Amino acid sequence: MAGNLRYFWALLAMTFKSAASQRGAVMLRAVFSVLTHVIYFPVWFVIFQYTPSIGGWGIPHACLAYGIAMACWGIVSLTAYGLRTLPQQIDHGELDSYLTLPKPILMSAALSTSRSSGVGEVFFGIGLILYAGFRYHIDLTWMPLILVMGSVVFASGILFFASFGFWVRQFFASAEEIYFNFSLMSSRPAPIFTGLFKIVSLTVIPVGFITHIPVAFIMTHQVHLLILSVVATIAYAIFAGAFFYMGLRHYESGNRFGVRG
Amino acid sequence: MTNSSVAIDVNHLKKSFRVRRKSGFWKGLVSPVYDTVDAVRDLSFTVQKGERVAFVGPNGAGKSTTIKMLSGILHPTSGHVAINGFTPWIDRKKMAYQIGTVFGQRSQLWYHLPAGDTFELLSYAYDMDRGTFQSRMTDLVDKFDAGHLIEKPVRQLSLGERMRCEIIASLLHRPSVLFLDEPTVGLDVVSKGVIRDLVKAASEEDGTTVLLTSHDTGDMERVCDRVIVIDHGQLVTDQKVKDLRTGYIREKIVTLAMKAPEIALDIAGIRMVEKKPHHLKLAIDTRQISVEYVLQTAMQASSLDDITVEDPPTEDIIKAIYSGVKSEAKRSV
Numbered sequence: 001m002a003g004n005l006r007y008f009w010a011l012l013a014m015t016f017k018s019a020a021s022q023r024g025a026v027m028l029r030a031v032f033s034v035l036t037h038v039i040y041f042p043v044w045f046v047i048f049q050y051t052p053s054i055g056g057w058g059i060p061h062a063c064l065a066y067g068i069a070m071a072c073w074g075i076v077s078l079t080a081y082g083l084r085t086l087p088q089q090i091d092h093g094e095l096d097s098y099l100t101l102p103k104p105i106l107m108s109a110a111l112s113t114s115r116s117s118g119v120g121e122v123f124f125g126i127g128l129i130l131y132a133g134f135r136y137h138i139d140l141t142w143m144p145l146i147l148v149m150g151s152v153v154f155a156s157g158i159l160f161f162a163s164f165g166f167w168v169r170q171f172f173a174s175a176e177e178i179y180f181n182f183s184l185m186s187s188r189p190a191p192i193f194t195g196l197f198k199i200v201s202l203t204v205i206p207v208g209f210i211t212h213i214p215v216a217f218i219m220t221h222q223v224h225l226l227i228l229s230v231v232a233t234i235a236y237a238i239f240a241g242a243f244f245y246m247g248l249r250h251y252e253s254g255n256r257f258g259v260r261g
Numbered sequence: 262m263t264n265s266s267v268a269i270d271v272n273h274l275k276k277s278f279r280v281r282r283k284s285g286f287w288k289g290l291v292s293p294v295y296d297t298v299d300a301v302r303d304l305s306f307t308v309q310k311g312e313r314v315a316f317v318g319p320n321g322a323g324k325s326t327t328i329k330m331l332s333g334i335l336h337p338t339s340g341h342v343a344i345n346g347f348t349p350w351i352d353r354k355k356m357a358y359q360i361g362t363v364f365g366q367r368s369q370l371w372y373h374l375p376a377g378d379t380f381e382l383l384s385y386a387y388d389m390d391r392g393t394f395q396s397r398m399t400d401l402v403d404k405f406d407a408g409h410l411i412e413k414p415v416r417q418l419s420l421g422e423r424m425r426c427e428i429i430a431s432l433l434h435r436p437s438v439l440f441l442d443e444p445t446v447g448l449d450v451v452s453k454g455v456i457r458d459l460v461k462a463a464s465e466e467d468g469t470t471v472l473l474t475s476h477d478t479g480d481m482e483r484v485c486d487r488v489i490v491i492d493h494g495q496l497v498t499d500q501k502v503k504d505l506r507t508g509y510i511r512e513k514i515v516t517l518a519m520k521a522p523e524i525a526l527d528i529a530g531i532r533m534v535e536k537k538p539h540h541l542k543l544a545i546d547t548r549q550i551s552v553e554y555v556l557q558t559a560m561q562a563s564s565l566d567d568i569t570v571e572d573p574p575t576e577d578i579i580k581a582i583y584s585g586v587k588s589e590a591k592r593s594v
Contacts (some may be wrong), residue, residue, distance in 0.1 A: 003388045010385040014371065014378060021373040021414070097369045099334045101386045102357035252350070254326070254335045255279045255302075 007103050011111040012079060017215060019114035026116035033074075033120025040096075041066060046203045055191020062189060063132035064218060065211040068143075069186040071125025072150035072210060076117030076158065079151075080110040083158045087165030087172040095251060106244055110155070138218060142226065146218070150186075150210040156233075156240035157182050157205060163240070166247030172206070178205070186210045206236055265341075268438050268470035269308035269331065271545040274340035276301040276326050276494070300326045300425035301337070301494040308487075310437070313464055313471040315481035315488045315502070317579060323494035324474040325442055331472070332362050332440050344438055358387060361431035361469075365443035368423065369430055370415045374428035377411040380433055392432070401429045405459055421452025427460065432463055439464070445480055457483040478579055490582050497582055505578055511548045514571045515555060517541045521563035531555060539566075544573075 020026055044066065048059040080090070089095055089109055098108040133140040161178045165171040182205060185193070190212035193201045201208040209232045217225035282294040301323040303503035308314050319323045327474055329335040333349035333356060342349055347356035368389040370379045377398075384394035402408050405425050410418060418426065424444060431439060441460065445453040461484045464471050473480060481488055481502060488505060498505075514534065522538040530549030545555055552570060559565060 003385075006388075007382075007385045012380050014374070014382050016372050017378065018371055085313050093367065096329070096334050096364065097362070097367065098359065100332050100357055100362045102354045102388075166588070252336045254276065254329075254336065 002174040004103060004107070007253070008107060008111070008212045011107065015079070015082075015111050015114040019116045022116075026119070029115075029117040030120035030123070033117040037066075037070060037121070037124045037128075054189045057189040057191055059213050060132050060138060061219060062137075063128050064138070064215045065189065066187045067125045067128030067132060068146060068150050068211045068214065069125070069183060069207075070121045071129065071147055072124075072154050072186075073183050074121025074125055075147065075151040076122035076154045077115040077121065079114065079118075080155050080158075081118070082110045082112035083155055083162055084115075084175070085113055085172070086110075086159070087170075087175050090165040090247075090251065091170060091172070095248070098244040099252070105248065106159075106241065110159075139221075140218075142214075142218065144215040146229075149229055150214065152233050152237050153206055153210045154182060154186075156237045157207075158241055160236075160240040163244045163247040166250045181205060182207055182210075188214075190215070202232075206232065209233055213247040266309055267307050268304075268310045268312070268345060269472060270343040271307070271327075271331070272305050272328070272339075272341040274301055274304040274330065274342060275299070275338045276323070276330060276335065277338045299494055301330070303378055303497055304340070304415065304491065304494065306489055306496065306499055308472060310470055311464075311468045313461065313485045314473070315485040316472055316474045316491070317478075317481060317488055318474075318491040318497075319477075320394070320476075322492050326494075328440050328442050328472065328474055332360055333357065351565060358434065359437050361434070361436035361439045363424075363427050363431045363439070363441045363444050365441075365446040368415070368427060370423065370426055372416050373414055374413050375421060375525070376407075376415055376418075376423075376430070379415075379426075379430055380411070383433055384428055389434060397433055397435065398429075401432055401463075405429055405461065419452075421448050421455065424448065424456055425451070428456070428463070432467075432469075435467060436469065438470045438472070441471065441475075443475055444473065445475065445477055453477070453479060454483070457565075460484050466580040490579070492582075510571055511546060513547055513552050514547045514573055515543045515545055516567075517543070517553060517559055517565055518567035519559070519563040519565055524559060524562035524564070526555065526558060528555065530556065543583075 044062045045059060048054075048062065052058060076083070086109060089112070095105060095109060098105045101108060128139065129143060132138055133143075158175075158179055161175050162171075165175065168174075185201060185205060186207035190208070191213070193208070198208075201212065209229050213225050213229050216222070217229065276299075278298045279295045280298050281289065282290075282296050284294065304323070304327060316324050316327065326335065330337050331344060331349060333353040336350045344356050345359050346357070369388055371382075371384075380529050381394070384391075384398075389397070402411060405428070407422075407425050407429060410422050410426055411429075415423060415426070428444070438560050439460075445456055445459070446486055448456065457480060460471065460473075463469065471484065473484060475481060485502055485594075487500065488502050489499045517540070519539050519541065523536070524541070526541070526543070528550060530546040532544040532546070533541070534544050541559075543555065545552055556568065
């Protein structure tokens with residue numbers, strides 16, 4: 001366990017070092033990432049000016065949801081971008097070298113890459129959360145836990161869909177489309193998801209546990225919402241991990257294109 | 262029971278892949294049909310500790326599939342494998358501390374960072390303490406003359422330099438078994454020579470068992486003591502590299518430079534390879550006729566300026582083995 005933890009930190013440091021090795025590109029991507037959101041987010045101010053409440057959600061909710069979604073998305077991009085590139089790693093047989101190491105394969109694969117635009121997303125997301133906290137007098141005590149949980153759900157969601165790459169060739173582009181929906185849905189007001197969309201947002205693409213329910217908890221302080229989020233986060237992470245290892249067994253069987261020697 | 266002197270023990274190893282048969286889009290989606298391809302069929306061999314063995318075969322022979330099963334990457338369909346007593350697909354984690362792997366077509370080095378950084382990361386992967394890691398890395402870097410390489414980002418290294426770093430990375434944790442899959446692929450002649458010598462020296466010094474796959478017979482001759490040839494997933498031959506010539510080649514290549522413009526050597530067992538004025542190149546079937554007799558006959562016909570007697574290139578031996586036809590049969594055609 002201690003050995004795994006040391007390897008985890010060393011791997012994380014290596015990933016950051018690798019991403020930071022092209023300083024100019026890192027800075028530019030971070031700046032452009034912040035700019036994208038600075039340009040995009042004011043649209044919500046305009047919408048809420050004309051419609052002050054969407055199913056009980058106002059601009060403070062929207063700020064929190066958008067901030068949490070972006071910060072979590074950024075955290076995952078920075079620390080575990082390898083999850084997003086997993087279909088490519090599978091296609092190129094890159095898991096082979098992790099399989100010969102005495103350390104967890106998922107850890108090695110997830111932390112193998114970092115995406116520098118995540119810095120901008122984290123800064124923008126946290127900035128927006130702090131703005132909402134000060135501007136609308138919202139208690140942010142639970143925010144660190146919510147960000148951790150949101151990042152775990154994002155990471156698990158990406159892991160689940162990326163693991164289809166064990167069975168489907170060249171799944172990378174399709175997976176990217178699905179990840180985009182995670183980002184999109186999690187930053188939208190919860191009340192717009194009704195019926196089938198609500199079921200989807202709490203099951204297959206569980207963005208409800210990244211922003212919708214946590215935001216409701218922050219605004220109402222109903223503990224059962226936090227407990228629900230914690231349980232769902234753990235359950236989804238276990239489910240995604242199990243699905244990955246099921247795929248890995250398929251990879252180890254060699255009955256897949258690109259794996260054979 | 263595991264014999265303590267055996268590093269690699271392979272018994273009746275089989276690996277079959279399910280391959281989807283090509284059909285129309287909808288048919289393939291609704292009712293896919295699969296064929297079974299046998300990549301490795303009933304393969305058995307053992308490698309003693311400290312031995313260096315070349316694992317040779319044509320494309321698709323099952324070399325890489327076998328190495329992947331031995332290193333715990335692929336699970337076999339049936340059969341038994343023990344690497345230092347560990348079953349790779351069951352004891353993968355424990356075994357990982359005892360093996361090193363180099364896949365010539367894949368890198369374990371971080372592309373944008375100096376190789377030294379990857380070495381440090383690997384030291385954590387193998388739970389090495391800082392002191393042991395530092396002294397081992399210094400030792401290997403000296404031996405591989407790689408001091409100037411490990412500070413440069415990997416993307417700036419040539420293929421040969423990168424391969425030197427790959428091998429250092431695979432030896433850092435003192436593995437007792439080293440799997441090398443095409444370690445010299447794409448390298449120039451000089452780099453190949455360097456890599457071969459370094460692998461051999463490192464193995465001799467630490468007593469590391471080496472199993473090496475390659476298409477290059479130079480790797481086999483310069484690094485290994487023994488060669489296992491497989492084809493269609495089956496063992497074709499398993500013998501000492503030096504015995505390969507005597508076992509498979511009964512042919513000598515004799516080149517004569519003569520005073521006379523031409524001589525007649527119409528003797529059974531001689532095949533003309535090249536004929537020019539004052540020059541003859543002959544392939545002699547040593548089962549039918551001795552080299553000495555041919556030379557005596559030639560000297561009776563003309564005085565000779567020069568004589569060269571050579572074995573055919575090893576590649577020809579391997580080709581003969583691949584085709585399943587021993588050299589004597591080949592020559593009789």
